Amino acid sequence: MSQPETRTLVHLQPHLFDDGGLLEDDLRGIGWQVAATVAVARLQHDQLPQPGAPGVGLLDLRGVADADAAALAGDPALLQALAHPALEWVAVLQVRQPDCEALGRLVHGYCRDYVVHPCEPGTLSVVLGHALGMARLPGGLVSTCPEVEPIAGMVGASEVMRRLAQRIRKAARSEAPVFLAGETGTGKELAAAAIHRQSRRGGMPFVAINCGAIPHSLMQSELFGYERGAFTGAVQRKLGRVEQADGGTLFLDEIADLPMESQSALLRFLEEGSIERLGGRESIRVDARIVSATHVDLQAAVAEGRFRADLYHRLRVIELRMPALRERGGDIAMIAQHALQRHAGEVPSRPKGFKACALRAMQGYPWPGNVRELINRVREAMVMAEGCYISARDLQLEDGEPPPCGGVTIELARREGERAAIERALARNDQRVGPAADELGISRVTLYRLMLRHGLHEARPEARWSRLAVVKGGREKA
Numbered sequence: 001m002s003q004p005e006t007r008t009l010v011h012l013q014p015h016l017f018d019d020g021g022l023l024e025d026d027l028r029g030i031g032w033q034v035a036a037t038v039a040v041a042r043l044q045h046d047q048l049p050q051p052g053a054p055g056v057g058l059l060d061l062r063g064v065a066d067a068d069a070a071a072l073a074g075d076p077a078l079l080q081a082l083a084h085p086a087l088e089w090v091a092v093l094q095v096r097q098p099d100c101e102a103l104g105r106l107v108h109g110y111c112r113d114y115v116v117h118p119c120e121p122g123t124l125s126v127v128l129g130h131a132l133g134m135a136r137l138p139g140g141l142v143s144t145c146p147e148v149e150p151i152a153g154m155v156g157a158s159e160v161m162r163r164l165a166q167r168i169r170k171a172a173r174s175e176a177p178v179f180l181a182g183e184t185g186t187g188k189e190l191a192a193a194a195i196h197r198q199s200r201r202g203g204m205p206f207v208a209i210n211c212g213a214i215p216h217s218l219m220q221s222e223l224f225g226y227e228r229g230a231f232t233g234a235v236q237r238k239l240g241r242v243e244q245a246d247g248g249t250l251f252l253d254e255i256a257d258l259p260m261e262s263q264s265a266l267l268r269f270l271e272e273g274s275i276e277r278l279g280g281r282e283s284i285r286v287d288a289r290i291v292s293a294t295h296v297d298l299q300a301a302v303a304e305g306r307f308r309a310d311l312y313h314r315l316r317v318i319e320l321r322m323p324a325l326r327e328r329g330g331d332i333a334m335i336a337q338h339a340l341q342r343h344a345g346e347v348p349s350r351p352k353g354f355k356a357c358a359l360r361a362m363q364g365y366p367w368p369g370n371v372r373e374l375i376n377r378v379r380e381a382m383v384m385a386e387g388c389y390i391s392a393r394d395l396q397l398e399d400g401e402p403p404p405c406g407g408v409t410i411e412l413a414r415r416e417g418e419r420a421a422i423e424r425a426l427a428r429n430d431q432r433v434g435p436a437a438d439e440l441g442i443s444r445v446t447l448y449r450l451m452l453r454h455g456l457h458e459a460r461p462e463a464r465w466s467r468l469a470v471v472k473g474g475r476e477k478a
């Protein structure tokens with residue numbers, strides 16, 4: 001028979017507590033070794049694992065008096081260690097310590113789970129195994145989060161985004177004008193840049209102009225440039241954005257705001273491929289591909305006479321619609337996680353991830369500001385969050401319960417089936433875990449973990465689980 005794998009953990013002791021090696025003996029007995037025992041005051045960062053090597057830390061709070069707990073819970077060195085991106089923490093408490101509010105908050109905020117020692121080795125094994133499993137689960141800890149980018153710079157793996165990526169690739173192969181429609185913050189500018197990069201013009205300039213941000217009186221000179229002396233103050237020739245984009249791509253954002261005069265000049269450029277600078281007589285050939293975008297209904301602007309119909313048709317030879325964030329399903333969590341990683345340097349102790357209530361709330365929120373709003377909310381929550389995991393409240397979203405649904409999701413059906421199978425196996429085996437695990441074809445440890453997840457351990461009268469509680473973070477993520 002093969003030997004069980006020996007696993008190591010970091011043992012952090014804010015308060016020196018000598019139990020005569022009892023905890024270490026228990027750990028050894030269940031196949032774990034202490035890699036390092038570290039006092040917070042002497043904590044060196046090279047004693048903690050490298051990001052990318054996820055593991056478990058044991059926060060040993062035994063011996064911490066109630067009177068010292070509040071100061072400890074605010075100790076920046078401790079909090080920084082607990083926010084380590086590669087570690088899931090399990091707290092070790094003594095009897096009665098779970099009643100201490102400051103310690104409770106610390107454990108809730110930073111630990112995946114806790115045990116009250118001395119406890120059954122089986123309990124310790126389940127809790128540590130669960131924490132290690134969570135640390136290694138892809139998409140959990142920041143350091144292990146895979147990034148999915150169907151289009152460079154755009155995170156997302158949903159079907160709508162995959163389809164969009166395909167259309168972008170095809171559009172990039174052509175020279176025809178592209179029109180990007182979509183709500184604000186959906187990534188139209190990113191898509192325009194992607195089309196440019198993937199096109200044969202990729203090595204040439206990408207020039208973006210926001211038509212809504214430039215006063216109407218300046219739009220002509222901004223777009224087409226001017227000659228020296230064209231107007232008072234025109235002391236030297238200036239190239240316009242169209243000319244700057246020669247050989248490359250001109251991105252006209254908020255095209256609906258383009259004044260009528262500039263609409264006519266742009267139409268001329270699209271038809272003839274040449275421009276005239278203000279105050280100039282020369283016709284200058286410019287080879288710029290046009291990509292335009294707006295978040296308003298351009299067709300309505302045409303119907304209302306605010307936008308030229310002929311220009312509208314010229315611009316939207318290829319039309320791509322950017323999906324709203326609420327249509328992208330799992331991309332929401334993925335982008336949120338990406339934002340957490342991307343902006344990690346902005347906060348001293350970055351949160352490791354999101355609580356289930358946050359994920360639920362993000363999924364249920366309509367995101368009128370789309371990806372921009374999501375990124376901004378995550379950045380703010382990173383600063384405001386109290387613990388290691390961002391909650392719905394940190395994101396300033398309603399903590400919605402799982403939606404009451406008439407139908408049953410596959411996930412729910414799977415869970416119900418799993419729970420029923422465990423209940424049946426336990427009933428048939430007089431609530432004995434070993435035989436029930438054999439019958440189900442899983443290990444005892446896995447069965448303990450599943451019982452914990454389904455709240456079935458409480459149903460066993462002889463269970464000695466009362467000393468084990470699953471903290472909020474653990475239960476919510478399960």
Ligand SMILES: Nc1ncnc2c1ncn2[C@@H]1O[C@H](COP(=O)(O)OP(=O)(O)OP(=O)(O)O)[C@@H](O)[C@H]1O
Nearest residue numbers: 153154155183184185186187188189190295371372
């Ligand atoms: N899929 C995505 N993954 C990661 N970041 C994204 C994604 N889509 C957009 N962003 C980011 O969201 C923000 C808004 O994107 P962008 O400016 O391209 O949107 P827009 O549709 O052009 O907005 P507006 O209509 O207001 O001009 C940017 O910071 C961008 O980097």
